[in-house]
Amino acid sequence: MLGFVARRLVLTIPLVFLIVTVTFALLRLAPGNPLARERAMPPEIRANLERFYGLDRPWYEQYINYLRGVIRGDLGPSYRYREVTVNEIISRGLPVSARLGVLAYAIALLVGIPCGILAAVRASSWVAQLPLALAVLVLSVPNFVLGPLLVLLFALTWYWLPPAGWGEWRHYVLPVITLSSGYIGIIARLTRNGLREILSQDYIRAAYAKGVPGSDVILRHALRLALVPVLSFTGPSLAFLVTGTVVVEQIFALPGLGSFFVQAAFHRDYTVVLGVVLFTSLVLIVLNLLVDVAYAVVDPRISFTERNRR
Amino acid sequence: MRGRTGFVIGVLSILVVASCASPDPYFGKTDPPSSLVLRVGLGAEPVSLDPHTAPGAPEEQIILNLFEGLTEYDPITLEPVAGVAERWEADSRATRFRFFLRPTARWSNGRPVTASDFVYSWRRALAPETASPTASLLYYIKNAEGYNTGKVRIRDRRTGRFLTDQYGGDLLVKPDDLRPERLQIIRELVQATEGIPFEIAERKENGGSVTVTLRNSLSGAVLTRGSGEPLVVAAEDVGRLEFYRVLVHRLERTSWEAVAVQADDVGVRALDEQTLEVETHYPTAFFVKLTMTLPYRPVPIEAVTRWGRDWTRPEHIVTNGPFTLAGWKPGQAVELRRSPTYWDAGRVRLERAIYYTTEDYTTLVNLYKSGEVDALTSGLLPPYAIRMLKTKRDYQTGPYLLSYYLLVNVTRPPLSDRRVRQALDMALDKEQICRRVLGAGQQPLTSLTPSDFGGSYPRPRGPSYDPRRARELMAEAGYPDGRGVRLRYLFNSGLLHTQIAEAVQAQWQRVFPAISVELVNQSWQVYLSSLQLRDYDVAKRSWSADYNDPLSFLETMLSTNANNQSGWASSEYDRLIWRGNTEPDPARRMQLLARAEQILLADQPIIPIYASVSTLLVKPYVRGWTANLLDRHPLRFVSLESEPRMARAHR
Numbered sequence: 030m031l032g033f034v035a036r037r038l039v040l041t042i043p044l045v046f047l048i049v050t051v052t053f054a055l056l057r058l059a060p061g062n063p064l065a066r067e068r069a070m071p072p073e074i075r076a077n078l079e080r081f082y083g084l085d086r087p088w089y090e091q092y093i094n095y096l097r098g099v100i101r102g103d104l105g106p107s108y109r110y111r112e113v114t115v116n117e118i119i120s121r122g123l124p125v126s127a128r129l130g131v132l133a134y135a136i137a138l139l140v141g142i143p144c145g146i147l148a149a150v151r152a153s154s155w156v157a158q159l160p161l162a163l164a165v166l167v168l169s170v171p172n173f174v175l176g177p178l179l180v181l182l183f184a185l186t187w188y189w190l191p192p193a194g195w196g197e198w199r200h201y202v203l204p205v206i207t208l209s210s211g212y213i214g215i216i217a218r219l220t221r222n223g224l225r226e227i228l229s230q231d232y233i234r235a236a237y238a239k240g241v242p243g244s245d246v247i248l249r250h251a252l253r254l255a256l257v258p259v260l261s262f263t264g265p266s267l268a269f270l271v272t273g274t275v276v277v278e279q280i281f282a283l284p285g286l287g288s289f290f291v292q293a294a295f296h297r298d299y300t301v302v303l304g305v306v307l308f309t310s311l312v313l314i315v316l317n318l319l320v321d322v323a324y325a326v327v328d329p330r331i332s333f334t335e336r337n338r339r
Numbered sequence: 340m341r342g343r344t345g346f347v348i349g350v351l352s353i354l355v356v357a358s359c360a361s362p363d364p365y366f367g368k369t370d371p372p373s374s375l376v377l378r379v380g381l382g383a384e385p386v387s388l389d390p391h392t393a394p395g396a397p398e399e400q401i402i403l404n405l406f407e408g409l410t411e412y413d414p415i416t417l418e419p420v421a422g423v424a425e426r427w428e429a430d431s432r433a434t435r436f437r438f439f440l441r442p443t444a445r446w447s448n449g450r451p452v453t454a455s456d457f458v459y460s461w462r463r464a465l466a467p468e469t470a471s472p473t474a475s476l477l478y479y480i481k482n483a484e485g486y487n488t489g490k491v492r493i494r495d496r497r498t499g500r501f502l503t504d505q506y507g508g509d510l511l512v513k514p515d516d517l518r519p520e521r522l523q524i525i526r527e528l529v530q531a532t533e534g535i536p537f538e539i540a541e542r543k544e545n546g547g548s549v550t551v552t553l554r555n556s557l558s559g560a561v562l563t564r565g566s567g568e569p570l571v572v573a574a575e576d577v578g579r580l581e582f583y584r585v586l587v588h589r590l591e592r593t594s595w596e597a598v599a600v601q602a603d604d605v606g607v608r609a610l611d612e613q614t615l616e617v618e619t620h621y622p623t624a625f626f627v628k629l630t631m632t633l634p635y636r637p638v639p640i641e642a643v644t645r646w647g648r649d650w651t652r653p654e655h656i657v658t659n660g661p662f663t664l665a666g667w668k669p670g671q672a673v674e675l676r677r678s679p680t681y682w683d684a685g686r687v688r689l690e691r692a693i694y695y696t697t698e699d700y701t702t703l704v705n706l707y708k709s710g711e712v713d714a715l716t717s718g719l720l721p722p723y724a725i726r727m728l729k730t731k732r733d734y735q736t737g738p739y740l741l742s743y744y745l746l747v748n749v750t751r752p753p754l755s756d757r758r759v760r761q762a763l764d765m766a767l768d769k770e771q772i773c774r775r776v777l778g779a780g781q782q783p784l785t786s787l788t789p790s791d792f793g794g795s796y797p798r799p800r801g802p803s804y805d806p807r808r809a810r811e812l813m814a815e816a817g818y819p820d821g822r823g824v825r826l827r828y829l830f831n832s833g834l835l836h837t838q839i840a841e842a843v844q845a846q847w848q849r850v851f852p853a854i855s856v857e858l859v860n861q862s863w864q865v866y867l868s869s870l871q872l873r874d875y876d877v878a879k880r881s882w883s884a885d886y887n888d889p890l891s892f893l894e895t896m897l898s899t900n901a902n903n904q905s906g907w908a909s910s911e912y913d914r915l916i917w918r919g920n921t922e923p924d925p926a927r928r929m930q931l932l933a934r935a936e937q938i939l940l941a942d943q944p945i946i947p948i949y950a951s952v953s954t955l956l957v958k959p960y961v962r963g964w965t966a967n968l969l970d971r972h973p974l975r976f977v978s979l980e981s982e983p984r985m986a987r988a989h990r
Contacts, residue, residue: 061864065871066394069901070472073488077470111387112651113669121669184709188368192705193697195671282697284670292384292670292698297864 030325037318045310049099052306053092056299063108063297082108095303104304109296115304118289122273123308125195126285129277130270133205134263137212140164142259144213145220149228149255150247161217168214176207176280193282204281208274212266216259223255257328264320268313273305366731368710371960371981375690377974380703380715384670384696388651390636391464394472395885396970399633400716401673401694404974406636407660407681409438409457409615410627414976417887417968419627423452423637423659424615433622433923438615438630443682446639447656447663454609460637462486462602473634476885479626481606481618485511491597492604493589501598502589504582506921508620510589517597522590524572529587531562531570532580542574542750549574578898578908621921624928628886661687661975672696675974688978704956713961713979717953717970722835725779725954733956736780737966740884741951742789742892743781745828745843745877746870749944750906753824754876758816760943763877765802765809766850767843773949776838781949786940787896788889789950790968795925796889797933801940801947806850813851821851829859829875831866836879839948870904877946878904887968889932890920896939907944 064078079085083094098105104115144160151157167175183203184192194200227233228251236246273287282288286305293301385398390406393399403412409427410419424438444452461480464471465487478484485492490511493502502510515521532553540554540561551574553562562570576583589595606618619626629635639657642650649655656664661683662675673694677687695712697703700719706712717739720728728734753759769783782789785801802808810820818824828844830836837860844856861869870878882902884891893916894900898908912935919931939945953966963977 060868061862062868062871063864065864065867066472067867068395068472069871069904071475071488071901073467074470074472074474075901077467078472081468081470109386110384110669111392112389112648118669180705185367185705188709191711192709193702194695194706194711279699280702282671282695282699282702284668288670295862295864 030322034318034322037314037321041311041314044314045307048310049096049303049307050092052303053095053299056297056302057088059297061297063299065297082106095300099307104307105300107293107298107301109293109298109301115300118301119286119304119308122284122286122289122305123271125283126273126278126287127271129201129204129208129283129285130267130272130274132201133208134212134267134270136205136209137216138259140209141213141216142220142256144217146224146247146252148217148221149224150243152225161221164214164217166214167210170210172207172211173276173280175210176203176277179203179207180280193280195283200281200283204277204283207280208270208277215262219258219262220255223258224251227251227255253327257324260320260323260327264317265313268309268316271316272309272312364732365959366728366733366956367708369733369959370710372713372979373981375688375979375981377689377692377714377961377977377979378712379692379694379972380707380712380719381673381694381696382700382703382716382719383698385673388656388664388667388673390633390638391460391469391471391473393633395633396883397696397716400972401675402633402636403631403660403971404662404675404692405656405658405660405664406638407444407452408632408636409440409630411975412631412969412971412973414963414971414973415965415967417971419631422631423457424630427627429626431923433624433626434619436617436619436626437610438617440613440615441682442613444659445680445682446659447678447680448639448641449680450639450641451612452637452659453612454615455612456637456640457615458607458609459640461607461635462605463638463643464634465605466602471634473632476629476632477634479619479621479623479629481620482509482511482600482604483606483620485509485600486602486605489514489599491517491599493593493595494598496594496596502593502595505585506621506917510586511600512586512597514597514599516586525576525583526587527564527570528572528576528580529584531564533584535562537562539577539750551577553577574906575899578910578913581910581913621917622923623920624923624925625886625888625890628888632885661973662692665691670696683975687975689974692974707956707958714957714964714972715955716972717955717966720779720954720956722777722779722838728954728956729779731956733958735955735957735966736952738790738968739951739953739966739970740789740887740891740968741881742784742787743839743879743881743948743951744784744787745946745948746875746880746905747944747946748873748876748878748906750873751876753816753818754826756816757943758812759818759824760946761802762809762812762816762851763847764943764946765805765812767846767946767948768804769948770804771846772839772842776842777835777949779954780952782952784947784950786947787936787945788892792887792889792929796929798889799933799937799940801943809850818851819853821847821854823853824851825855825857826876827857827859828877828879829861829866829869830879831863832860836860840879843948873904873906880945881951883951884969889929889936890916893932893936893939896944905944907942909938909942912938 083091107113107115107118144164147157148161180192183190190199190202233246233251236250273285273290275287275291278285278287289301290305381397381400383397385401387393387398388402390402393402407422409422409424411422413420423440423444425441427436427438429436440454446452461477463469465474465477465483467487467489474487491514492509492511495502504510536556537553538556539551541552543550550571552569552571554560564570608616610616637659642655642657646655653664653666658678661678661681663678665674665676667673673696675692677690678684695706700721703715703719707715747754747760749755773781773783785803786798788798791798813821828840830840840858844858847854847856869875882892882895895902897903897916898913915931915935919928922928922931953970955966957964960980962980964972
């Protein structure tokens with residue numbers, strides 16, 4: 030397994046290099062100048078600013094300088110915020126997005142898995158199916174509709190919770206509900222489908238025949254394998270949640286990575302866009318790797334050597 | 340992504356309108372605060388809190404509370420009131436100003452604020468390595484422009500005296516202009532145009548630089564160089580022709596040498612710890628008003644030299660204003676705390692102030708309604724909600740120095756024909772746009788300046804709505820019914836801009852049935868680049884004043900001003916503006932500026948649409964936060980009425 034992890038980590042280097050290069054090229058090809066301001070500056074002032082940011086250099090020099098910085102772990106200064114570096118923007122935005130994402134996903138797991146189990150084991154009972162139906166219903170309401178609806182009810186009508194902002198516990202409630210709602214439905218469905226498939230296997234029937242109690246069969250024998258699809262889903266979902274959930278951050282004005290990324294893209298803040306893309310790619314790669322490792326822990330049938338050969 | 344965000348905004352918009360349709364006299368909660376903390380909806384995130392590197396609003400809202408200038412804004416009239424300077428005086432020509440600093444002024448580290456602080460700060464703002472985007476506001480000071488832009492002065496070798504320009508100031512030249520080959524082209528340009536009425540014969544764009552060929556507008560003959568070849572010069576050189584004439588004339592008669600302008604040459608010095616003397620380049624009667632703007636505010640030398648770019652961080656910053664920086668969470672809020680060392684700290688009522696910095700205006704309105712925010716700065720109310728909000732008692736409005744107009748690219752046919760520009764202007768019913776599209780009390784505009792500045796400025800009027808005359812003019816220009824006129828109307832994303840663009844398009848098509856108007860909507864940075872490259876026919880533009888004076892608008896159309904992206908240049912306009920600036924008598928100065936604006940309106944490189952108004956929401960318990968011409972809100976004058984009975988009385 031160590032060899033597998035090492036190989037994957039080595040492969041990360043050319044992949045990240047490719048991502049940085051393509052993003053750099055796309056940003057330079059996109060119309061718009063990061064130093065353009067509403068109040069146009071005299072050419073000499075503009076030249077001073079370009080010198081300040083090294084934009085007076087040819088593009089290949091800028092590219093090489095950027096790569097050198099990346100190797101040193103320095104993602105450069107923001108073109109928009111003169112006193113802030115990209116490293117600082119990421120280190121400020123990440124805790125917000127990560128806290129929100131992990132919390133939302135944890136709630137999704139805590140609610141989604143029991144709903145899925147209930148729906149799988151009591152397939153004929155409408156009481157057991159109700160939570161799943163509700164979860165699917167919530168799933169079909171996009172968060173850009175659910176979020177504003179929650180704001181209207183809880184913040185603007187009853188004044189119970191703030192409509193936006195960050196810092197206190199009450200700022201978490203509406204964004205976490207909005208964010209986790211979609212995932213509850215998906216996780217519940219994945220759990221139910223996985224569990225029903227496992228429950229139809231021969232060894233489960235054998236376990237029942239031996240007189241193993243139903244709850245033990247489900248929780249000890251079936252659930253572990255039934256959760257493999259949930260685990261597959263977790264890697265990319267958690268990466269997406271942790272690195273910024275753009276729409277929810279916009280709705281609730283949260284200072285997460287997603288918000289910084291959107292603002293940076295609008296303002297052609299090249300270094301911030303590059304930095305967030307680079308960081309997001311790394312998180313995605315690492316989380317996918319962790320999920321692959323977790324497969325082996327959950328499902329002993331999965332072999333790294335076989336996976337690699339495939 | 341953008342479509343999705345747009346949808347979010349759309350949904351939120353409907354919800355806000357729905358939620359404000361209540362019979363309450365106020366918009367949302369009006370519970371008074373339990374502590375003396377003012378929470379303000381600011382809008383965009385400040386780019387910097389360094390007064391010299393911040394580009395303007397919204398940074399100024401915060402900076403004016405952190406760093407006190409020589410003078411400060413009166414919260415209602417915005418006229419200069421005493422700040423660090425207790426009093427000031429000017430000589431009769433308005434070229435030398437003395438500011439007498441109050442001995443009690445202190446930095447937040449306890450050190451006195453001295454005249455040397457201002458000398459250091461202004462030189463820092465002008466230093467090319469500071470790369471200050473607002474340095475041009477300091478250019479009225481002697482040699483300030485030369486130092487900031489790396490220019491040279493020219494000295495007579497024999498007498499040792501510096502040569503002067505046509506207005507009597509030092510003759511400042513780009514070093515590049517003095518290269519022999521470049522000087523030769525300038526000489527040939529001056530000779531070829533001497534006493535000859537000329538116009539642009541041909542124009543070529545090449546990677547952002549534009550060259551032009553000139554012809555005699557009477558005979559049609561192309562102007563040539565001494566060698567007989569056509570004279571091809573940079574477009575911007577034509578705008579500087581008057582300056583070049585003076586330069587060539589002076590150099591011909593002198594044995595000269597060039598001397599680089601240094602920081603020490605900038606016309607500001609400390610006569611003693613409490614007296615600052617400023618020498619301006621030309622008479623500048625309105626100079627005191629400028630001292631309220633960002634680049635004139637002082638910065639602490641000890642923090643700047645010790646911490647470099649990081650000096651504005653909360654842990655390093657030293658301020659001299661009524662507040663100091665308590666925290667700055669990007670994408671979230673900036674927090675200020677009352678400064679105990681401020682000379683007038685006893686009269687500052689607020690303990691703290693928090694500026695929320697989200698760019699989503701609907702979110703800010705929601706925060707206000709739910710009682711999380713006490714006041715909003717102007718311009719943050721979504722247009723769709725204004726009609727509803729106008730009925731609430733916490734809605735405030737008043738005149739605001741902002742003009743909304745269309746910039747016309749006069750370098751391309753058919754807009755190079757003045758009659759077409761005039762016809763397009765006359766075909767617009769601006770009254771209808773203000774009433775039906777805007778609805779916040781904006782006034783139809785026929786000039787570039789949005790105000791008569793308290794009756795002191797004899798503001799000229801451009802043509803008014805006259806569709807019949809518009810059709811005649813268009814036909815005279817060879818485009819009956821607008822046939823053959825194809826226009827690209829450039830504007831940046833935003834609901835209001837889209838609605839205005841659609842209204843203008845519809846009105847033009849109603850008056851000229853055969854016209855073709857293509858609406859080009861671009862995101863902000865792309866729009867700014869297109870403006871700069873002059874890639875448009877007509878472009879939406881709005882301009883708000885930096886200071887309470889018509890010049891703040893009129894100087895944007897000077898031929899040498901980077902904000903004049905229309906391609907229009909008038910030496911007569913430039914001359915009148917300069918004459919106005921050098922005129923010490925205020926009434927006469929205003930007349931000269933008005934004559935310049937008259938020339939602008941007659942030539943029509945802009946199509947004015949409306950003069951804006953400020954639109955604010957302020958909770959009933961907030962005192963001293965009022966709508967004003969520049970939307971500046973010094974917190975020193977703001978207080979919170981925290982007694983519950985007051986709020987109940989308002990319910």
